[in-house]
Every structure is written in structure tokens, then in C-alpha cells.
Ligand SMILES: Nc1ncnc2c1ncn2[C@@H]1O[C@H](COP(=O)(O)OP(=O)(O)OP(=O)(O)O)[C@@H](O)[C@H]1O
């Protein structure tokens with residue numbers, strides 16, 4: 531279980547998170563929505579301690595992540611798979627080297643063991659046999675799936691997906707949504723998905739929360755969200771405020 535308590539974060543005097551409270555249960559598929567720039571990626575990065583809060587704290591399985599030492603932090607990180615917005619693959623490395631990256635840091639496995647794990651995860655995401663390709667040879671959807679294979683390589687308890695379907699055609703996006711559901715059911719992982727895409731939300735979410743002005747302003751099922759009479763929530767689901775919501779170019783990959 532992840533408990534986020536009263537999280538505050540500002541950048542250069544600009545408040546992004548202003549008291550976020552959120553509990554994520556084991557096995558849940560939680561989707562976080564919100565307008566571009568509202569702090570969704572910033573929130574995810576706090577959960578894996580890539581960013582530290584100005585105020586508030588996060589408990590992972592009842593352990594406050596700010597208080598753990600370097601060694602325990604390492605163990606804690608191991609429990610998280612992160613599919614970065616934009617996939618964030620290294621172009622100079624092969625698919626297999628990209629997927630194996632977390633293993634160099636976290637394990638002392640032999641080359642054969644690594645090769646086996648990499649192949650297993652590639653099959654799991656529906657891309658068997660592409661170990662030796664370079665990211666430049668892959669389509670956008672394939673890159674996302676390779677990023678996902680990398681997120682899965684250490685068999686995490688929690689997987690975080692930052693905009694997994696952005697920039698994909700509708701069929702590929704639907705495939706990724708199916709994969710998220712399949713992984714959550716087969717591996718019993720807890721999934722935290724950030725997206726703009728209401729179609730994805732409908733397919734993936736057990737529960738959806740909306741981040742707005744630095745706080746969670748809605749939590750409930752997709753149906754409840756669609757029926758919400760809160761003006762901001764309603765505008766978001768119908769996208770009638772100022773046209774369809776487009777993601778802004780990605781500037782912060784890590
Ligand atoms: N490392 C950083 N340094 C300074 N400002 C940052 C940093 N990371 C994020 N921000 C700012 O925090 C705000 C929230 O950014 P964030 O990336 O979390 O938005 P988002 O909700 O994920 O948006 P999008 O849907 O476009 O991905 C933005 O104004 C962004 O410019």
C-alpha cells in the first residue's frame with residue numbers, strides 16, 4: 531500500500547502540489563488524470579523518491595521513504611517499475627541492453643540469466659525476439675512496450691505508467707491498455723497510470739482520481755467521474771473547456 535500524506539512541492543516559488551492526500555491499495559489499478567502541467571509526473575516521481583517533497587510524506591508498505599537509508603532505498607526502488615513518459619530508451623544501446631539496465635545496478639546475475647529474463651519479459655509484452663534491434667528501428671508503440679519490459683525486469687510490486695498511450699494510434703493505444711490490464715491480473719501488481727486519454731481510463735481504471743490546482747479533487751469509478759457535476763471534472767471528461775486536451779512536449783524525462 532502507498533500512502534501519500536499532505537504532499538507539497540514548489541519549483542522556483544511556483545506551487546505544483548499543494549497538499550496531495552492519496553492512498554493506493556495493493557492490487558489496485560489507479561488512474562491519475564489532470565490537465566497538462568498540473569503535476570502528475572511530479573507526483574509519480576515523489577513516489578519513487580526521484581523528487582523530495584517540501585512538506586508531507588509518503589509511506590510505502592508503512593515505511594516512510596524519506597527516512598530509509600541508502601541500502602533500504604535501493605530495496606524499496608526495486609519494488610517499483612516505472613514506464614517513463616516518452617519511454618526514455620537509450621538509442622546507442624540495443625533493446626536487450628536497455629531492458630537489462632536495472633539488472634546491472636540491482637543484481638549479480640550471469641549473462642545467461644540476464645538473457646533469459648530479457649527474453650521472458652519481451653515475450654510478456656508481445657515482442658519476442660527483438661533483443662538485438664536498436665530503438666531507432668522501433669515504432670512508438672514498440673518503444674513503449676520495450677520500456678515496459680524494462681520496468682518489469684525486476685518483477686516489481688508496483689508499476690507506474692506515465693502517459694503510456696500518448697502519441698500512439700488508437701489501435702496501439704488499445705493494445706497497451708490491454709497489456710496494462712493483463713499484467714495487473716497475471717502478475718498481481720499494483721498499477722498507477724497517469725494519462726490524458728479518457729478511453730484509456732475507461733479500459734484500465736478500477737478507480738480514477740483527478741489532480742487539479744495541486745490537490746486531488748475527485749476520486750471514484752469511471753462512471754462516477756462521467757456523472758460528476760463538479761465543473762472542473764465535467765469539463766475534463768467532456769473536454770469542452772478549450773477543446774481536446776493535448777499533451778505538451780515532454781521536457782523532463784527523469
Ligand atoms: N524538475 C523540475 N524543475 C522545475 N520545474 C518542474 C520540474 N518538473 C516539473 N516542473 C514543473 O512542474 C509543473 C508540473 O509538471 P508535470 O511534468 O508534473 O506536469 P504533468 O501533469 O505531468 O503534465 P503533462 O500532462 O504535460 O505531462 C510544470 O509547470 C513543470 O514545468
Ligand SMILES: [Mg+2]
Pocket residue numbers: 570571572615692
Ligand atoms: Mg507528465
